[in-house]
Amino acid sequence: MTTERQFIRDLQAQFGTVPPVKIGIGDDGAVLDVSGDSEQVVVTDLLLDGVHFDLNVTSPFLAGRKAVAVNLSDLAAMGCRPTAAFVSLAIPRGRPQAATDFLCELYRGIQQMTDEFQFSLAGGDTNSWNGPFAINVCLTGVPFSRRPFLRSDAQPGDSVFVTGPLGGSLDGGRHLTFMPRLQISAWLARTVEVRAMLDLSDGLSIDLHRMMEASGTAAEIFTSRIPIHSDVSAEWSSDKRLTAALSDGEDFELLFSVSGAVAETLQAAANDNAIPLFQIGRVTTGSGVRLIDSSGNSQILDVTGWQHRF
């Protein structure tokens, strides 16, 4: 049994990083030094029927939309706007007319994202087979400001923020309809010096651990400050609601850190511009993540959340 985390470490050890690649395996996207001082970011995600959506109940429109949106969320996490999309499809054989309608709806979903964020569908590959539906999307992007944001740049003393309430995304269907946080990422890029950033795909708990591990730092987060989404049942106990916010995953909000010295100014500017920002904790020295309750009691937060195992 290999976890995704161990698997990525093994790949990093096996494959070196050769220019023009500056940042390879391990972040939300790769950074390429394409020409002189200009950088490009490439992200990719493969979405599978029965895993990331269920075509028995999910429309092809929403499946296509999600396949692009999750990649846009990765670009937002890298502080980048999209420049081009490449879409590969594996389409189950049979029922030709149904397949044509299916593709039409799928590409309408894709187009909603390319229209919204003004970039091109520039290529791809389309195949039919005797397996279930699969869609791979690869996006290229360029930084909003002078450089991409990495998950490895948090520093002790930083304040930690999230861009929206968490939990209940899968049960509530939000994972199919969320708006990738490109506008907030662009606003942050021109407003503040972002330190570390990633997008919350597997849950705050595991994703915050990832950021701290990549940065060589620890974090403290305050239970009372973690915003819980209305998709999480109000009838549940506060513990169960907190667990949902920490580990449901697929929130696709941004998690980032900025210097503690600018945190209050940033929060005020966000409020003035109706940008949703929630300051949930701070970065410290050491390793791991501690959860601090309203009485000031502190406990170690385990790495929880969803990891693929194969």
Place this chain on the structure above:
Amino acid sequence: MTTERQFIRDLQAQFGTVPPVKIGIGDDGAVLDVSGDSEQVVVTDLLLDGVHFDLNVTSPFLAGRKAVAVNLSDLAAMGCRPTAAFVSLAIPRGRPQAATDFLCELYRGIQQMTDEFQFSLAGGDTNSWNGPFAINVCLTGVPFSRRPFLRSDAQPGDSVFVTGPLGGSLDGGRHLTFMPRLQISAWLARTVEVRAMLDLSDGLSIDLHRMMEASGTAAEIFTSRIPIHSDVSAEWSSDKRLTAALSDGEDFELLFSVSGAVAETLQAAANDNAIPLFQIGRVTTGSGVRLIDSSGNSQILDVTGWQHRF
């Protein structure tokens, strides 16, 4: 029933091309204007168990190798060297140890190509599911010379070349072990002004039609000059052998045109440098492809070869 060809046309009509994309859907790869006058090419191919290889008989090493090699062939066709690879996997659930060994062999096959051509595995996505194995590879590349080669730049009067013998690739297993023609592409880029180029993935007949259609030209090819691979049985009739060379597909040789005025010089230079080049015909005005036999009789060559239908 929609052919792949019609499907691509529909997508071109539905999705516009926005800068920095210069060339979008329809060639072997997309061309992005990444900075000032420097261009980048992006290619992608999705390979599926039971379609592009059969894991009952194909080793994971060869499956991984092929997934990268077919993309390298697309880059060669665009006149580009690779800069980075992005690999997405859908892995069937179950048998954990077998899966670990499988992945190890698969990545060894990928690494054979990244080592051979000196570029990075820079990212990807790995998932498990209840479907068959699928692998998507996306490569970035940059031109060997000042610009990428397109399939749409053939001109009447050009000579048409292929870089190796054709046919029998699937039966002979060559589709799993071929060497992408990056070295020949690099040599051509510095030796001659290449007009149009693509790689022979679906067979000379259909791929030559694609080049002529994209260029708004016609072609004549000479049956006696079409090189037939030794993977095609010598016991077959000459007609059957010719059909194999025209339409078996997955040859992954380069098909290109140069001005007729430089064809003889190019052929001589190729001979001096042990570069395999076969001049098979010429570009004319009009449309379609004509096949000319050794008696000088001419017939229209149908668009044959393998097209996905879904």
